[in-house]
Amino acid sequence: MPKDARRRLRLDEFVPYRLSVLTNTVSAAIAGAYAERFGLSIPEWRVLAVLALEPGLSAATVAERTAMDKVAVSRAVSGLLRTRRLVRGFANADRRRSVLRLSAAGEQVYWRVVPFARRYERRLLADLTRTERGQLDALLAHLQARALALGPVIPDETE
């Protein structure tokens, strides 16, 4: 048994908790602005963002690229179709597979959101040195890989 087994846990030193609070703060700020200013939800923005970079993807591929599940993508896509920011075709080879592209209107919001997003990020990271940004980048990559590897938690394995 680890020696700290009976030491009470301080939530404010617990990394998963701190990550969660930080993400909530950041996401709430961004989501509010996207919604109010562009009539976009975060899932919609993500779909837009990947399709701007790689036009013609299918919904399933968008899901992979955005770490969203297929239901979330489906709903985001249908929202974007409703607001005419996306056009959808279907692949000749496989008519189940959708082919998604930004419409002109989609490109237009995209190019309004991008500087906005960059500016938020720039401000968030404003007083980090180049070195610290590098550390942040490395840590995020590392932790993401680790979290994926750990996966849906082994309940109570003796270590």
Next chain:
Amino acid sequence: MPKDARRRLRLDEFVPYRLSVLTNTVSAAIAGAYAERFGLSIPEWRVLAVLALEPGLSAATVAERTAMDKVAVSRAVSGLLRTRRLVRGFANADRRRSVLRLSAAGEQVYWRVVPFARRYERRLLADLTRTERGQLDALLAHLQARALALGPVIPDETE
């Protein structure tokens, strides 16, 4: 206008997105385990965790400590009362104010969850050096402060 205004944005380099994906991965892993193994939701666990450290807090104070809103706390508390993991009194001085403490059963789950939580965190951070952990700690603190300071985003102010 910044010179990158018309460069498309790569989602996988965008810090708010990466934070969100990382937090989702970590939270899903933890939430699943808590639910399955202890019958606890994450909000309930947070309430338990702060009350274990500071017994007798009111719901409002728990909300502050956990970065949850008062409705979420109210629901978590009522869940914990239902499962008899919490006992609630009301302050003599102010009978609106609740006085919350873990019951014996509450202490018991708490002490089963704590090692579990620590172990997950330990594994998540397993191959970080002491230095890297220090950087992570500093970065999380810094970014949290920054995000709070930026607040509900100024939509389109010229900078």
Next chain:
DNA sequence: GACCGATAGTTACAACTGCAACTATTATAG
């Protein structure tokens, strides 16, 4: 000591999310 604004906590309702079932299409086996 009755009124009025503020505060603690709960409830009601709407929006969002996730899982599972469903439809449509394609690929594979016999």
Next chain:
DNA sequence: CTATAATAGTTGCAGTTGTAACTATCGGTC
């Protein structure tokens, strides 16, 4: 060529979460 299994995407339902309205109590003022 038909039957079966697999895949892309959608829809329905249930549980969760957030916002706003509500109840109860308090503190201060006249």
